[in-house]
Amino acid sequence: MFVCICNGVTDSQIRQAAANGCREVSELTMRTGCGATCGSCMDMAAGLLDAYHARAASPVIDLPLIASAA
Numbered sequence: 001m002f003v004c005i006c007n008g009v010t011d012s013q014i015r016q017a018a019a020n021g022c023r024e025v026s027e028l029t030m031r032t033g034c035g036a037t038c039g040s041c042m043d044m045a046a047g048l049l050d051a052y053h054a055r056a057a058s059p060v061i062d063l064p065l066i067a068s069a070a
């Protein structure tokens with residue numbers, strides 16, 4: 001999905017930038033152009049960066065399923 005219409009930046013590109021160490025929107029703007037024109041995408045871009053890093057900080061642990069005793 002396009003997050004930044006002005007510069008054609010997608011959510012996938014933002015997640016990829018986060019995976020490559022991008023933590024701040026200002027850095028994201030330098031890397032991708034996201035937010036460099038009208039700026040209306042900045043809140044969503046910041047949310048995506050925050051969500052990526054929050055998820056990375058607390059990895060999901062796969063627990064085995066317990067079969068029901070029926």
Ligand code: FES
Nearest residue numbers: 004006037038039
């Ligand atoms: S929508 Fe991103 S700069 Fe306009």
